[in-house]
Amino acid sequence: MRLPFIVILSTYTLAMTGLLLIPGVDANGNSFHLSIFDAFYFVTYTATTIGFGELPFAFTHNQKIWVSASIYLVVLGWFYSIGTLISLFQNKIFLSEIAIARFQRSVKNIEENFVIVLGYNETTREIIKRMLAAKMRVVVIEMQQERADYLQLEGFVPNVPILVKDAHNPNALEYAGIKSPYCKGVISIFEDNALNLRITLASKLLNPHVNVVVKATTAAEAENLRDAHADIVDNPFAIIAYQLQMALKAPSLYKLENWLYKTDTLESKTFSIPDTDIIICGYGRLGATIYEMFKKNNITPTVIEVNDSRINTANYSGVNKIIHGSADDHFYLETANIYDAKLVIIATDNDTINLSILSTVKKMNPTALIIARENEITDFSIFSQAKIDRLYIPERILIQKTTNALSNPLGDKFIRMIALKDEAWGQALLVNLVKNIGVNPKTYELDLTEKEAYEIHKYLKNKENTLTLGTLKLSRRDRNQKNNLLPLLILRENEEILSPSDDTLLQIDDRILFACDSNAIDDLEYIANNAYEFKYIISGEERKLFFNQL
Amino acid sequence: MNLDKVIAGFFIILAMTLNFGFWYGDPLDMNMHSKYELFAAIVVNLIATVLKLGDKTQIGSVLIATSLVANLQLLAAATLWTIFTDAKSIDPEIFGIIISLSAGALLANITSVVLYVGDTLKSKR
DSSP, X not given: OHHHHHHXXXXXXXXXXXXHHSOEEOTTSOEEXXXXXXXXXXXXXXXXXXXXXXXXXXXXXXXXXXHHHHHHHHHHHHHHHHHHHHHHHHOHHHHHHHHHHHHHHHHHTOOSOEEEEESOSHHHHHHHXXXXXXTOEEEEEESOHHHHHHHHHHOOSSOOOEEESOTTSHHHHHHTTTTSTTEEEEXXXXXXXHHHHHHHHHHHHHOTTSEEEEEOSSHHHHHHHHHTTOSEEEOHHHHHHHHXXXXXXXXXXXXXXXXXXXXXXXXXXXXXXXXXXXXXXXXXXHHHHHHHHHHHTTOOOEEEEOOHHHHHHHHHTTOOSEEESOTXXXXXXXXXXXXXXXXXXXXXXXXXXXXXXXXXHHHHOTTSEEEEEOOSOOXXXXXXXXXXXXXXXXXXXXXXXXXXHHHOHHHHHHHHHHTTSOHHHHHHHHHHHHHHTOSSOEEEEEEOSTTTOHHHHHHHHHSXXXXXXXXXXXXXXXXXXXXXXXXXXXXXXXXXXXXOOTTOBOOTTOEEEEEEOHHHHHHHHHHHHOHHHHHHHHHSSOOOSSOTTO | OOHHHHHHHHHHHHHHHHHHHHHOSOTTXXXXXXXXXXXXXXXXXXXXXXXXXXXXXXXXXXXXHHHHHHHHHHHHHHHHHHHHHHTTOOOHHXXXXXXXXXXXXXXXXXXXXXXXXHHHHHOOO
């Protein structure tokens, strides 16, 4: 890059020197030498082909000879240099370096918690929307320029920086700020399992504190990823089977889970699964996972599958009621006792076949419960028009699970803990929530740290074990009244308290998950941070700044 | 021997010597300071700056800084000279300023040469 500058400097100097040496004639016919500045001015406008003319006086022949020669020199030198500079700005590598630098700068400017999303598609688009709604910022790495352009068109607010680079490249993760203290997670839900594993390993090496959310579709892959210290392994099929198991054993817990995933309110119709006469259409990854779940609960559903190699797998893993045939065929459905069936699970990985099975089953047995799988996530779903009792879209499950795990980590923990409880416990909590708060309570997480709850933290530091959980429920308008607030979970260093009672003593650094309404969130934020409100809540007295001694 | 080093060294030292040549002499006596020498000093300084570009080392950045300082001072001197000659009002005061500006540039040139020589001595090749 030095040459263009050297060329300009030397051609200008040469042309100017000539102009300085050769004498001219002024208006009165006297001999006249151009000043250095005049020479520079003349060369400048000549080299750029602007050509103001012969200044300050018309040139003599001697001067003209020199100028004619030097014009070729300076004009060519000028065009060469400018051309080199322009081609530099059109150079793809140079441009991509600039894009990377700009991306890094915008990532560095994010001073809030953010997550890195790898790959931009329908699924991650939905995840980005939910994360932004949960006040988390998002950074995206996408390999294809075209898809990156779609993200730009989406116009997310706040801005979502995107880097066009292959996620295989560990540099990409570093550019995306994985080492930043604000980076809370990496989401990698590619179809390619090797890539997911690789990203997990790279992310964990670059920053051991970052949460890695990955997708796995078989138990073996999930195992691998956990060995690589992935924090959250999303296996959509396992999640579906797990939810069905909840619906089978404890419908109330299932309802609670759906409420936490924000897919349903607590008021929704109870969905419970019968424990006999079940048909599973399709023994792929989803069908097999669901079958295993039923088997664990001592239920043997009938399986219909057309693919030979899958039949072999099924035989091998001990499925005893299996029908070899296409599930949208009347004959095979009759063989599977469709007229007596109470539940039909349509789980093939082909949406056309699923729709075909759906319409056949509806015709033959209109009373059976139907659970269907939709593979392609689109804005308009044909399946949702078909009045199915439950529709499972693996991609959507991924979206719910991922966003909940990152934007509401305590909620995710809570979901995992209630799985161990029974129906009676769930029923009690459900009634309690609906009675005290409403059919669709909000969740709120309060960390008793200096940053998030300054007053409470200060108080606990001076007087340990004096503040009860019940105190936080009091209304700041009148402390004899209580807000609609229900603690769900307290997480401590070495203790987890599920639905803690009001007289639980608070400790520094407790993380508390509440179910509440927006008014209660407002009050709680004030009480936790405002000295006047806090004083009133714990003592009923107004805080006095002056006359304390009186 | 390295041709690049020869060329770069040539221009860096020439920038200093030309500047010294311009500056040397009674600061108030216009006859002792040639405008053509100032012109040459500016051109050579600019070339030296360009030659120093692209060096990402610590020494390299200081070298560029010294060059930029020298250029700034010399161009300021030349601009002053042009403006006040035009107005036919060049007096000893203005001329004193021009010469002291070039003296400042000379200091930057000397720093540059010292650094350059030091860097060369440090090199084992």
